[in-house]
Amino acid sequence: MNSFFTQFAATEAHNAAEKPDIFTSLGIDWKLLVLQIVAFLILVWLLNRYVYPVFLRIVDERQSKIDESLKAARAAEKSAESAQDKIDEQLDQARLQAKDIVTTAKDEASAMLSKADEKSKANAEHMLETARDEIGKEVIAAKKALHNETIELVAQATEKVIGKTHTAKADASVISDALKKAEK
Amino acid sequence: MTGGLSRTKLASYAADRLIAGDQKVIEELAAYLMTARRTKELDLVVRSIYEALEKRGVVIAEVVTAEKMSDDLRSQIAKLLGAKQLELREHVDQNVLGGVKLSTPTKILDATLSHRLMQLRERKI
Numbered sequence: 290m291n292s293f294f295t296q297f298a299a300t301e302a303h304n305a306a307e308k309p310d311i312f313t314s315l316g317i318d319w320k321l322l323v324l325q326i327v328a329f330l331i332l333v334w335l336l337n338r339y340v341y342p343v344f345l346r347i348v349d350e351r352q353s354k355i356d357e358s359l360k361a362a363r364a365a366e367k368s369a370e371s372a373q374d375k376i377d378e379q380l381d382q383a384r385l386q387a388k389d390i391v392t393t394a395k396d397e398a399s400a401m402l403s404k405a406d407e408k409s410k411a412n413a414e415h416m417l418e419t420a421r422d423e424i425g426k427e428v429i430a431a432k433k434a435l436h437n438e439t440i441e442l443v444a445q446a447t448e449k450v451i452g453k454t455h456t457a458k459a460d461a462s463v464i465s466d467a468l469k470k471a472e473k
Numbered sequence: 474m475t476g477g478l479s480r481t482k483l484a485s486y487a488a489d490r491l492i493a494g495d496q497k498v499i500e501e502l503a504a505y506l507m508t509a510r511r512t513k514e515l516d517l518v519v520r521s522i523y524e525a526l527e528k529r530g531v532v533i534a535e536v537v538t539a540e541k542m543s544d545d546l547r548s549q550i551a552k553l554l555g556a557k558q559l560e561l562r563e564h565v566d567q568n569v570l571g572g573v574k575l576s577t578p579t580k581i582l583d584a585t586l587s588h589r590l591m592q593l594r595e596r597k598i
Binding site: 436437451463467472 | 538539540543545546549550552553570571572573582584586590593594596597598
């Protein structure tokens with residue numbers, strides 16, 4: 290290795306001694322420089338042409354994926370917030386509905402109770418009225434029966450009493466009275 | 474005789490003859506009713522004759538009492554009926570209990586106690 294560098298330096302020194310221009314003095318081989326520039330340009334072109342686009346595309350894709358993910362995350366977050374709001378709203382509505390249902394049920398129960406109460410009162414009054422009517426009818430029937438029985442008893446008693454106590458004199462008096470009444 | 478005479482005319486004719494003392498009219502009337510095939514009207518004709526006699530002052534009255542009638546009662550009845558000639562057909566019926574039932578062809582006076590008791594019983598409801 291040392292020998293290589295020594296040889297190279299000797300060659301360079303020899304070349305410098307032969308062409309003493311600025312490149313030579315600076316140790317630059319312009320031919321080599323041009324070649325290197327060309328190679329560099331080719332490399333840049335190749336990179337531009339085949340490598341960078343791939344990298345850029347991958348980067349862009351990743352960036353777009355990240356953006357999409359971010360967007361999706363934000364959307365999911367918003368959706369979650371919205372869902373929570375909806376859930377809260379639905380819960381509120383459900384509570385309100387439940388409250389309404391309970392209130393309605395209470396009102397209906399109260400109305401039913403009231404109606405049942407009125408119906409039972411009406412039934413009771415009707416039964417009472419019917420009972421009164423029946424009692425009234427029975428009383429009337431009993432009065433009639435008593436009246437008829439009294440008449441029959443009076444008639445029978447009168448028949449018996451007259452049969453035993455009615456005398457010819459009394460009979461004559463009765464007949465006389467009847468004839469006098471008929472004259473009038 | 475054809476069946477054209479009314480009951481009223483027959484009764485009037487018979488009543489006049491009976492008042493005159495002609496009892497034969499009864500037989501003639503019976504014969505007429507048989508000939509005219511009006512025997513079904515016999516009761517009605519007799520009743521009409523009684524009515525005709527009553528109009529002429531001859532009253533045939535049926536009297537029902539519980540006891541035998543006294544002369545006083547007979548005179549009271551005669552006075553009540555105001556008849557020129559009165560024939561009383563008396564019946565004693567213990568079932569009437571008391572009082573009197575007087576029937577003429579046109580009027581009925583029921584003043585018996587049984588009738589009053591019946592009226593009382595009719596007041597049953």
